Amino acid sequence: MRGRGTAAAVVSAVVIGFIAGAGASGARDQRKVLMETDRDFDLATASNGAEGWTSYFAEDGIMMPAGGEIVAGKKAIRELMESRLAAPGYSLRWEPIDADVSEDLGYTYGVSKLSRTGQDGKPEVSYGKYVTIWKKQDDRSWKVAVDIGNSSPPPRRSR
């Protein structure tokens, strides 16, 4: 029994050690995956508008737009983005600064740039920042659980 117990303990320790090790390196890999997924989210929205934007959300995802109510679910999120993207010259682009991840949950945060055509026909640009929370789905893809942003001053230029 003692031999068996020792063997079992060693195997268990190895198994647990493997799980822990995979967790640590996996978190680094997953951080890169989230950064890349957020950049793809930006590109998909730039290319495909409300369709691209909405395709990155989880079914029960929520959007927390500045000045608006909390918007829950893909259908409502799509409608909101369709109305926004209908504005002349509307373009929303963003770039993640960093990400963190733990198992099935992660987030990215970064800076955004919103372009529109003003009522005088001239282009208007405003700046913002955002946090996107990502949740790993049953199919192992990452989808947006929550997205929130707010306004920022224009970036300072070096001379």
Place this chain on the structure above:
Amino acid sequence: MRGRGTAAAVVSAVVIGFIAGAGASGARDQRKVLMETDRDFDLATASNGAEGWTSYFAEDGIMMPAGGEIVAGKKAIRELMESRLAAPGYSLRWEPIDADVSEDLGYTYGVSKLSRTGQDGKPEVSYGKYVTIWKKQDDRSWKVAVDIGNSSPPPRRSR
């Protein structure tokens, strides 16, 4: 060897099953912990101002205030909140709606109410919503990694 291998496999399976089970019920418990911690964060800020606010942040935590730049680190966060709380009649209160957690990372989101005394001496109230990302620290306490909020319309009242 076969007997040993089987015993080891059974022990490993039990150990992994235990870890997985603890993970599932632990996540539910941790969600409650985060909701409670966010409510305590609100109370600490209401009672102790910038000191209370800052005490809930991780050393490398960041704050993403509406209309402002990203503020990184407890010292800068404390200075920002001290200047805000110096405004007459300033009070920021909030209430979490929901939380999610996975291992060492979680978030809460909810609604907030900001009260100030206007330049005409009358009280001004504005509403908002927020996301707070929590990271488990080495001492197992949850601290704020990122805090972001934006404005909302006034809540609709039922008649």
